[in-house]
Amino acid sequence: MNLSTYASYFDVNIKSYNFPTTPENLYDPLNYFLSLGGKRIRPLLTLIGAELFGSKKESAIHASMAVELFHNFSLIHDDIMDKAPLRRNEQTVHTKWNDNIAILSGDVLLVKAYQELAKQDSTHLTALIDVFNKTAVEVCEGQQMDMDFEVKEDVLISDYIEMIRLKTSVLLGCALEMGAIIANTTDENRNLIYDFGQNIGIAFQLQDDILDLFGDPEKFGKQIGGDIISNKKTYLLLRAFELANAEQQKELHLMLSINDSESKIAKAKQLFIDLGVLEDAKNIKLKYQEKAIFSLDSIKVEECSKNVLTALAEQLLNREI
Amino acid sequence: MNLSTYASYFDVNIKSYNFPTTPENLYDPLNYFLSLGGKRIRPLLTLIGAELFGSKKESAIHASMAVELFHNFSLIHDDIMDKAPLRRNEQTVHTKWNDNIAILSGDVLLVKAYQELAKQDSTHLTALIDVFNKTAVEVCEGQQMDMDFEVKEDVLISDYIEMIRLKTSVLLGCALEMGAIIANTTDENRNLIYDFGQNIGIAFQLQDDILDLFGDPEKFGKQIGGDIISNKKTYLLLRAFELANAEQQKELHLMLSINDSESKIAKAKQLFIDLGVLEDAKNIKLKYQEKAIFSLDSIKVEECSKNVLTALAEQLLNREI
Numbered sequence: 278m279n280l281s282t283y284a285s286y287f288d289v290n291i292k293s294y295n296f297p298t299t300p301e302n303l304y305d306p307l308n309y310f311l312s313l314g315g316k317r318i319r320p321l322l323t324l325i326g327a328e329l330f331g332s333k334k335e336s337a338i339h340a341s342m343a344v345e346l347f348h349n350f351s352l353i354h355d356d357i358m359d360k361a362p363l364r365r366n367e368q369t370v371h372t373k374w375n376d377n378i379a380i381l382s383g384d385v386l387l388v389k390a391y392q393e394l395a396k397q398d399s400t401h402l403t404a405l406i407d408v409f410n411k412t413a414v415e416v417c418e419g420q421q422m423d424m425d426f427e428v429k430e431d432v433l434i435s436d437y438i439e440m441i442r443l444k445t446s447v448l449l450g451c452a453l454e455m456g457a458i459i460a461n462t463t464d465e466n467r468n469l470i471y472d473f474g475q476n477i478g479i480a481f482q483l484q485d486d487i488l489d490l491f492g493d494p495e496k497f498g499k500q501i502g503g504d505i506i507s508n509k510k511t512y513l514l515l516r517a518f519e520l521a522n523a524e525q526q527k528e529l530h531l532m533l534s535i536n537d538s539e540s541k542i543a544k545a546k547q548l549f550i551d552l553g554v555l556e557d558a559k560n561i562k563l564k565y566q567e568k569a570i571f572s573l574d575s576i577k578v579e580e581c582s583k584n585v586l587t588a589l590a591e592q593l594l595n596r597e598i
Numbered sequence: 599m600n601l602s603t604y605a606s607y608f609d610v611n612i613k614s615y616n617f618p619t620t621p622e623n624l625y626d627p628l629n630y631f632l633s634l635g636g637k638r639i640r641p642l643l644t645l646i647g648a649e650l651f652g653s654k655k656e657s658a659i660h661a662s663m664a665v666e667l668f669h670n671f672s673l674i675h676d677d678i679m680d681k682a683p684l685r686r687n688e689q690t691v692h693t694k695w696n697d698n699i700a701i702l703s704g705d706v707l708l709v710k711a712y713q714e715l716a717k718q719d720s721t722h723l724t725a726l727i728d729v730f731n732k733t734a735v736e737v738c739e740g741q742q743m744d745m746d747f748e749v750k751e752d753v754l755i756s757d758y759i760e761m762i763r764l765k766t767s768v769l770l771g772c773a774l775e776m777g778a779i780i781a782n783t784t785d786e787n788r789n790l791i792y793d794f795g796q797n798i799g800i801a802f803q804l805q806d807d808i809l810d811l812f813g814d815p816e817k818f819g820k821q822i823g824g825d826i827i828s829n830k831k832t833y834l835l836l837r838a839f840e841l842a843n844a845e846q847q848k849e850l851h852l853m854l855s856i857n858d859s860e861s862k863i864a865k866a867k868q869l870f871i872d873l874g875v876l877e878d879a880k881n882i883k884l885k886y887q888e889k890a891i892f893s894l895d896s897i898k899v900e901e902c903s904k905n906v907l908t909a910l911a912e913q914l915l916n917r918e919i
Contacts, residue, residue, distance in 0.1 A: 290702060297739075299739075300739055300742040300743055300746060301737060302742055302745070302746055303738060303742040354701055354702070357698075357701060358698040358702065378745075380678060380679060380701055381675070381738055381741055381742055381745075382674055383705075384704075384705075384708070385734075385738040385739070386740050387705070387708060387709075387842050388708075388731055388734040388735050389735070390737065391727065391731050392735070395724060395731060397727060399720075399724045401729075402723050402724060403716060403720045406712065406716045406723075406727075410713045410716060413706075413712075414713070415711040417702055417709065418618075418620075418621055418624060419698075419705070420702055421623055421624040421702055422621055424623070424702075485693040508660050548655075596661040
């Protein structure tokens with residue numbers, strides 16, 4: 278089965294998902310937010326995970342929905358915390374309504390995720406909820422670390438990797454593992470597929486850091502340089518400070534204080550290339566990508582059934598840098 | 599077993615409950631908030647519910663913890679939405695830290711509630727999660743209705759009762775029902791004990807509306823008149839507008855526009871007594887109290903095992919009005 282089969286199957290299901298009609302101020306924002314779409318990689322991973330280990334995608338649909346609802350809950354709340362005006366080029370919930378409504382509709386969406394999860398067969402429920410809970414806690418911890426890093430002076434690269442692991446990557450691992458649980462596979466396979474997802478997630482986030490500055494504006498689909506404009510401590514910036522000599526440290530600080538976006542972006546690019554940071558970022562991204570593929574290779578199922586995950590990894594990670 | 603036995607058993611458990619230590623900004627607020635204590639009626643209901651139907655309180659401790667964690671999650675988020683500076687005479691989380699931290703630590707607390715619930719025996723898990731999810735959704739809906747009513751002109755008394763049912767009462771029903779589920783009782787008993795909790799909750803909230811204006815400041819424990827000072831549409835105010843003739847309607851509007859708190863409170867009291875609103879409020883509170891007792895009476899277990907719930911209802915509902 279190929280990716281688009283999973284995608285259209287999931288699409289039909291999420292489109293037929295109904296929230297109650299009242300209170301309107303609680304549920305209208307959720308209908309709106311879900312209608313904005315998105316890549317919907319995560320729920321597909323649950324479906325693919327189930328089929329990889331011999332189950333039907335239909336058996337994992339509720340867990341898959343739970344993953345997508347959870348992801349949207351976290352976006353709605355993150356957008357409040359980040360004061361983000363736009364998401365997928367449309368107004369965020371707290372902008373279109375207000376903060377209170379975004380808090381509360383996010384809350385109920387998290388509960389709705391659990392409600393979907395609880396529709397799965399009761400034989401798997403404890404295991405599914407355990408991995409889902411663990412992941413949900415980690416995603417919150419990652420978001421807190423991300424906020425802490427905004428004001429923290431001495432962020433280590435290892436802290437940064439841990440933050441992106443928690444904030445964005447564990448959910449990819451969890452999505453796949455939930456599929457594996459539903460298919461009753463071995464603990465070893467569960468761990469391997471989780472590791473695959475987690476490492477793909479870290480590689481993807483590192484690529485995102487690179488593309489944010491070095492991406493082709495037309496292909497990247499969002500404003501170039503957003504991270505550096507806001508002085509965000511990404512892998513690139515942290516690695517630059519790690520490698521810079523005293524003179525270059527000064528240059529980096531000067532660059533961070535430039536007000537004009539275009540000059541700032543140009544200067545950052547030049548410094549990051551000179552310091553070898555761009556190269557390092559590509560290499561570390563590749564390292565996580567290879568780790569992921571190694572985990573996938575180690576899974577003992579028919580090789581051809583892995584093709585859809587290999588294709589997905591290619592599609593996610595071979596965007597032009 | 600009497601109330602204080604349950605209370606001290608729960609107290610030991612909640613005090614030994616540990617959050618992770620990092621990220622500090624995520625978990626310090628939760629340690630702080632839980633240390634503020636509170637009445638902790640809800641978790642006791644779960645323990646009592648389990649014993650009423652023949653189980654040991656120990657068998658329900660995780661569900662009981664889940665109820666308390668959930669309740670605290672909802673308080674942390676409600677306090678942000680209500681811009682409340684104080685809770686239990688101490689700073690609220692969003693005041694002591696900030697809104698973002700209060701949102702995120704509330705989120706993780708909700709997940710922690712599910713984590714506790716998932717520790718219950720897997721044979722009950724689906725049933726427990728179903729009632730917990732349904733209740734959590736309702737609590738959010740109740741909070742949304744409460745916020746909507748602040749700006750809504752034509753709030754009916756039936757809407758108000760529905761709001762307090764959802765916002766505060768269903769969790770009491772849920773807490774008891776979870777105990778009943780753990781004790782493997784009949785569906786009929788589950789429904790009866792739920793109804794008992796729910797109706798006690800509605801009666802309690804109506805009493806709270808009354809005490810907020812007519813309570814003895816020394817016994818009530820919080821500022822008298824808070825509701826009327828903020829023109830909150832409580833049962834008293836809604837019923838007053840329902841009963842008032844044209845002349846009295848004008849008087850009510852005038853009263854609502856008084857700036858001096860003391861005069862406003864005095865005028866409100868006088869109007870509410872003249873209109874018979876205080877009497878009506880006491881009567882409707884009693885009606886829900888009687889409904890609750892009728893449900894409890896209908897439960898087919900040894901009468902003496904109900905004593906602890908009768909005592910609890912007395913304690914909650916016979917505060918001096």
